[in-house]
Amino acid sequence: MVSAPPVLELQKLSKVYSGFKANDEISICVPAGEIHAVLGENGAGKSTLMKMVYGVVQPTAGQILWRGKPVEVASPMAARRLGIGMVFQHFSLFESLTVAENTQLFLDDGQSPSSVRGALQDLSSRYGLDVQPDRHVHDLSVGERQRVEILRCLLQSPKLLILDEPTSVLTPQEVERLFVMLQRLSSEGCAILYISHKLQEIQRLCHRATVLQAGRVTGSCSPSQETQATLVAMMIGAATAAMPSAGMTSTSSTQEVKTKAGEAHRLSGLTVKDLSVKSSDPFGVSLKNLTFSVAPGEIVGIAGVSGNGQRELLKVLSGEVRLDNSDAILINSLPSGSLSVSRRRRHGLCVIPEDRLGTGAVPDFSLSDNAFLTGLYTKSLLSRSGLIRHQAVDAFAREIISSFHVKTRSEQSPARSLSGGNLQKFIVGRELLQHPSVLVCEQPTWGVDVNAASQLRQALRDLREQGCAILLISEDLDELFELSDRIMVAFQGRLSPAQPTSESTSQSLGLLMSGVWQ
């Protein structure tokens, strides 16, 4: 055992992008069967490092040893041939193909469709991942897509599996199952590189952790021996890093809060009465008899595994899908079911969608243009003659960037150049700075690092203080417990009755997620 070389060893690996050091002499050693965490804030260089291991980009200097031998990982295909599997944070599935077809494409050998389907079903039931091989990927929720990605890698029985933020979309029960699966893989000798921001998970699951900050290794430890505070200190690099809770506007004067609260009396929040929508998509979820309300100054959470109607509900509330009957949705008492996005937004609604790059923001547009995307409804960004006031748009974008601490070169940078967390801060900022009286948001902190997540959560709390009615759709139970006043659970297009958060536990919600209230 002692003489067996580690599965993966990185020696002083560096990557330089046009003068910017994304990775600076990083060395990591992962023996067989070890679950090794890579911790770090957004932009710390985790993704770049993983991309080099997986052959997506080539290192500028340094060396990768695979089972003791130096190798050049020229491409992801070469990586897979070596036995490296990777599940990306941004998924790499073809939306117009089915799960089985995606898997078949991913495998280099020409396996028949039926054998791929069979293998998928076997693995899926073995690990309890519940994936249907014949569904099209565009019909799958984020959570389901991730399960496909994981399964796809497992089909090749990898010797090293790289997981980027794998648990962020899973229910507690599913996280348990994933951990059991990962531990089983680990005991079978598969090494795992595990990227996550969730310190608790890392402490529970991982044998060792390497901490990155600004492209360098700042620490290496056994996470179970550390406290969360010491781990955060390594990540942020500040010795005094108490758990960050610095909100951006938490010091707003009480007077301001009062006047906003006074205003709130005129506003009545969001009311949904007996809302039923038949899905036009064969794999979509039909919404059935939803009735709930969100009062001003209240956060109501919707828990549940993705694919139980959350996405459909968001689209119906936002106006992307319009109803024939206006009365099912009241936004500040205005019957809105049949109104356009534009009318609803002008009436105080803002929406933060789950998908950032592609829905919440246009990848190739500048941040300025992305600020205009929804800012045009409330921020008077159009001149009287109907032309875009570019200076006002730029100013709005800069306001978002500075008040929400978005790390970017300028407001003219394209949205795709931002890391996931930074882009999310920008999108949340864009919506919140329009001072909505009703906010619907889905997965606002998915894949965002601890620091940014706590900033975003604080911003939502501040908004609640100002009298906004917030509907929070999330699969992160910790987040729901932390923020919500009341919680409902989505299951197959229905919602459980809302119960106060104080009376809910992850066990009770877990039961509701399997539909037991009915």
Add this chain to the structure above:
Amino acid sequence: MRRLTLEPRPVASPVWGWASPVLAVVLTCLTGLLIFALLGKDPIEGFHVFFIRPVSSFWAVMELLLKATPLALCAIGLAVGFRAGIWNIGAEGQFILGAIFATAVALHFGDWPVISLLAMMIAGALGGMTWAAIPAFLRSRFNANEILVSLMLVYVAQLLVSWLVFGPWKDPMGFNFPQTVMFSDASLIPTLIEGQRLNLAFLMMLGSLVIAHVLMNHSRLGFSMRTSGQAPLAALYAGFSNRQSIYMGLLAGGACAGFAGMAEVAGPMGQLTDKLSLGYGFAAIIVAFVGRLHALGILLASLVMALFYVGGEQAQQYLNLPSAMSRVFQGMLLFFLLATDLLVNYRLVLRPSVRS
């Protein structure tokens, strides 16, 4: 060992965005000279005939601008659609329909000063829009691919114009040539300078470039169209209608191409024939991309393309080369543009091999 590799750029290079079409034009010209040499012609003389002669006199420059007018008109209309992610490649057919509609007006109501011409301009634009509305309807209603539909409608349009000039609209005094009667003076676009063929359509082309630029870059409608083109889901999220941008994208292209077709029959040709287009609608696709879908770029690219057209005619006349020469240049230009565009998103790097 060092080796040359392509590395993706973190952000697309704005410099290469503009340098790439310039390089493509240069490479096209150099290869063109090589082809002259291979055909046994003196490259120096070829260069002179192809590139210098068309700009060597006032008259020649006017002719060049005349040629550039339909190219730039078609290209700017296409660019509006392309930026909305609508791949209209049927400008050729829309051009022909514009000419047909305008000719219908000229043949029946062609003698009223000013009014006839105005009616022809409107009819020309409407003709192109009618043709473009077909793929727009099929795309938004049945999700039919607009590339195929608009392309196939080109051939329908060509057959339609042939039928008209061989049949009902044939000039009875025209010695059986497939052409209509010459239009009356009231149905012709006034020229800008006495003795030259360049006409008012050139100025209207410049105007349409400005309008298209403002529409796409400074108006809410243009913004919503660009959003639909880049990220349809984001467009829905922001409340923009993808259907509207399909219709706008195709109708803008149809209107411009139809107007260009009208300007051709009511301008240098003065009648409708079955050989009315020299592939302007297709060449305009190249013009739009070489011009980076940008108004000023399209103006410059249309001049280059016009030079290839005129140069091709000159080469036929003075060098005894086939007229297909200008098509060869068009093809090379697109070919080199596609190649050099790689440098917008990638860069060439000489790196030492990572090998122990």
